[in-house]
Amino acid sequence: MGLKAPYVTNYLTQHFADDAFGHVDGYVARGGYEAARQAITRMAPEETAILVKDAGLQGRGGAGFAAGLKWTFMPRGGDKPKYLVCNADESEPGSFKDRLLMERGPHQLLEGILIAAWATGAEKTFIYIRGEYAFAAQQLQRAIDEAYSRGYLGNRVMGTALSHDAVLVRGAGAYICGEETGLLESLEGKKGQPRKKPPFPAQYGAFGMPTTVNNVETFSHVPHIIKHGKEWFRSLGTEKSPGTTIFGVSGHVVRPGLYELPLGTKLDEIIFEHAGGVPDGRKVKGVIPGGMSMPILPAGQLDVPMANEFLRERKSMLGTGGIIVMDETTCMVRAGCVISYFFRDESCGQCTQCREGTGWMNKILQRIERGAGTREDLDVLLDVAGKMEGATICAFSDAAAWPVQGLLRHFRDDFEAHVREKKCPFPASFEL
């Protein structure tokens, strides 16, 4: 039931075809835990954080914040316990890379966590995994147990000055727990409703203690940066977005799956060369480049390098690197219905704009799809989406507005055709 190695591998996934790599002996035999030993025994904590910052590692959980820089926000010293949180909630539709990293490379993740613990002075890591990932949780718990029994976790890790604990925590099905402060609330045994910021987690995080939250993939890159250096890391990817990432390709392609490629790889190369293009000679209509929260790109804009600095020019973002391909049969109003239903369902309800806005958008989109929409409905949609942006406790509300804005920006014709013909003019589209 687990995932196989990706179609294209690089340093993160190069050993993923090998079952032994998921176990402590196999991991150590392939040089595992040497990077952690090197950092802890030869580098000061600050130096470790600065190396990762200078390597330019951007968070891979969706927002792209500089990882090493975030580590330097943690207070030095002090008598409060400090924590790390590994965000393994992966629930962004179109994303399934963290699942792979946990199922096939759990020790690589734990080693990244150890290095981050050294850099930040954290005594414990809570790995918060979405409740549905039962198999990944099983692999990770086994790896944690192995690491304890072999001295890679616990007191004086590998005989060094670092002591560190790791605890696996299972979520229970709520997209909003991926937002880092929703996650912190959930860790405390509460409803996962995001917190107002400031204070930021580095000051007031899990159980009120200084906390750094990073994504599974972000941690997994770290041992490689320590081992091979910042110049090596910067030699991959683009100047502003170094390293590889694991792109997930889903929807209408011949070879849906995972592909580890340098950031900045062109979107059309990923879709057509790696994933085999659209089946049966059909054409692409639109592509969501970075998980469902990110605005769609039309077929004419797929020559974009997959890195934030380029995607932003086209009013989209890298997000989680989850690429969702839609072929020429696809009704973009139906796509909007599915997307807006998800956000309506998952809003935590604290902010009026988000709670009401997600409901309104879904209602209007369904009306248009049924053929009962008006031209004014299109303006109302844009108006509601505009009001949902930038005014709420967390970025969920923006993430709900962006895809709808993207659909109207590039596929307004689809919407107008529904209004004009008073029905859905795409009978061959996917079933709603």
Add this chain to the structure above:
Amino acid sequence: MSAAAEPKDLSKESLSRIEREMEKFPQKRGALLAALHIAQEEHGWISPPLAKTLAALFEIAPIEVMEVVSFYNMYYDRPQGRHHVYVCTNLPCSLRGARGMLRALESHLGVRAGETTPDGRVTLGHEECLGACAYAPMLRVGEIYHENLDVDQAKRLVDALE
């Protein structure tokens, strides 16, 4: 479904598992999600009396337990079928026929999504993205993922559930 008695107590084993979970957190409340998973493993759902038992363990009000139960999709505040069959209907899966598969299962089982078969065997449902988007359509039966399905395979899968 026949009105089974509302579960109230936790087995010794569940209690000691919950205690071990509490030790992992600086405040025991952190273990509430784990405790609910454990209680549900034993009883299948979280009844009001069971919520009261948990509330006493965590030294919080029963309503606080029920708030958490209702916030998360994976906890149930009413009795469930012996098996949960959830079809993912988010966009990547829908693009590859997930909704047709869900409909086929609805008519095959004679229930709508969200309902339980009269014999209490299967609760059918749909779910948001389960992180299997490239292997669509897919469904999960309890904790087990079944990926790359077609309608016939999906029907055979549910037929094989006891």
